Amino acid sequence: MKTNGHLHPGLILTLNSLLVWGAAVPQTQYTADIVLPCDYALLDSSMGGLGFTRQRVALVLQNVTVMGEEPADALPDYQPPESPEMTVFLATVDLAPLSFAERLLHVECEGEQIECEISPLYSQLFAAHIRLPELSIAVMAKAMLPIENPDEVANEKIIVPMRVDLLVSSSPPSQKGSLADEVTLNCQAWGGTEVNVNWHLQKDGAGHRLSPEDSRITIQQETQERKETSTLTIRRLNVHDEGTYICIVATGNHRVQQILQLQIREPPQVSISVSAKPKTTVTCRTDRYYPLDVAVSWLLNGSPVTHVFPITSSHRRHHDGTFSVSSFLEVPVPEPGDPADIYTCVVSHVSMTDPIMIEVNVLSQETDLFNRNILYIMFFIIIILGILLFVWRKSDEREKKKTQ
Structure with a gap:
């Protein structure tokens, strides 16, 4: 659109927005120090059992190469305090760019849950484990100075300079x-x-x-x-x-x-049926689910069944490793003229957030007989219509042959 020979201001703004949106965000490499709160975990075999004692420390991954959009303001380098409030493990990371480094750098700002644990292994070697949702990181680092008693490092509140030898992530x-x-x-x-x-x-x-x-x-x-x-x-x-x-x-x-x-996690396939012989029985089949644990319950007209007790078959395991089970409910038939009873099978399984609910109507014998008679009548009508259609087609074919 033009106004007096000039582009409309709204169109200019739209074009500028498209240009900005379409422009690739520059990806650069820069170094940063990442500070993480950690637990210093030590094996504790006192009191006759095995456990861990934990003390709060800090892990600083220093000189990490980050691949991403470089911040407008330069990130300050970590400056170790002269009198730290807790022990600080200062680990230099002289490795190729870490794919998750930018995420670690902003984890506190994003409010993302993070777990960090560091433990001594042997000699001057320490292992740190960092866990985020959908990501696990292991760090092997060696202390640059002799450590006489690794068990007391957290109590001494000192700076421990280290070098990262190996870093592994999995997801x-x-x-x-x-x-x-x-x-x-x-x-x-x-x-x-x-x-x-x-x-x-x-x-x-x-x-x-x-x-x-x-x-x-x-x-x-x-x-x-x-x-x-x-x-x-x-x-x-x-x-x-x-x-x-x-x-x-x-x-x-x-x-x-x-x-x-x-x-x-394989959700079950659920079906329900009613049989009248020898007794009226409602059957709920729960097929092809995994793992084993499944819960089957019954409702009558929306309320838990209390007047009869279900019979549950043993679990059957199929060749593909999935399971099946059936639940049987012998139920009374409504009196003639009474409304149908609605039985609902409710199946819960770890593969599903909400249970599967499937229902069936149990009718009075009079209503059931009437419905069956209606079905028989409709069946015979369909057969008769089919015979008449067949006879009509044959007659039509003979008439065509006579006229040729």
Whole structure:
């Protein structure tokens, strides 16, 4: 649109907005210090049992290379206090850009839930575990100064300079899938030397290494400078795929395991029926669900059934690992002239947020007999109409032959 030979102001604003929206946000590399509140966890074998004592510390990932939109204002470097209120683990990260670094940098501003735990391993080596929704991070770092008693580090309220030797991330830590679905598990490792990544499945007390020899499994490896990415894809999920998947990362003298849980959730198929012989019985079939736990209850006209008790069959397991169960309810028949009783089968299962509710009407014998008679009459009418249509077509064909 033009006004007096000039573009309309609203159109100019729209064009400018489109240009700004269409322009690519510049992605740059910059370094930042990431400060995370952590728990210092120590194994406590006192009182005859095994547990952990925890003390509050701070973990500072220093000189982290971030890939993203650089802030307009330069981020200040972390300055260790002369008299810290708690022990600070100051870990220098001399690694390739971390894909999740920007997320860690803004985790407090976004109000995202984060867990951080650091523990001594042996000699000067420490392990830190950082957990966010849909992301798990493991850090192996070595103290740059001798530490005489790692158990007392948190009490001393000191600055512990460290160097990160290996960093591993995995996602998602826990995932659910239905039968025939496809799932993808990711594992990334950053290290100063050659990094090897393998996948294992732990199930029912036994484990084995996964390989692409299974046609349903694909393992993709991508190697970059000082970084290894491994992606495990499983197609056409079945019950036997459920378990604990372990991403094992080895480099130099370090070995780190990341745990990823895969759960199979298959909702039930529910059907309901009424049979009149030998007694009037309402049957609710709950088929092909996984895992085993399922709850079946009954309602009569919207209220819990109390006048009869259901009989439940034993669970049946199918060749694909899913389960089935049936619930039977022997019910009285309404008196002639009374309205139908509405029985509702309610099935709850962990695969569903809301239960499945399916209902059936139980009629009086008089009403049921009347309905059956109506069905028989309609059936005979359809048969007669079919015979008449057949006779008419044959007669029409003979008439056509005579006229030819």
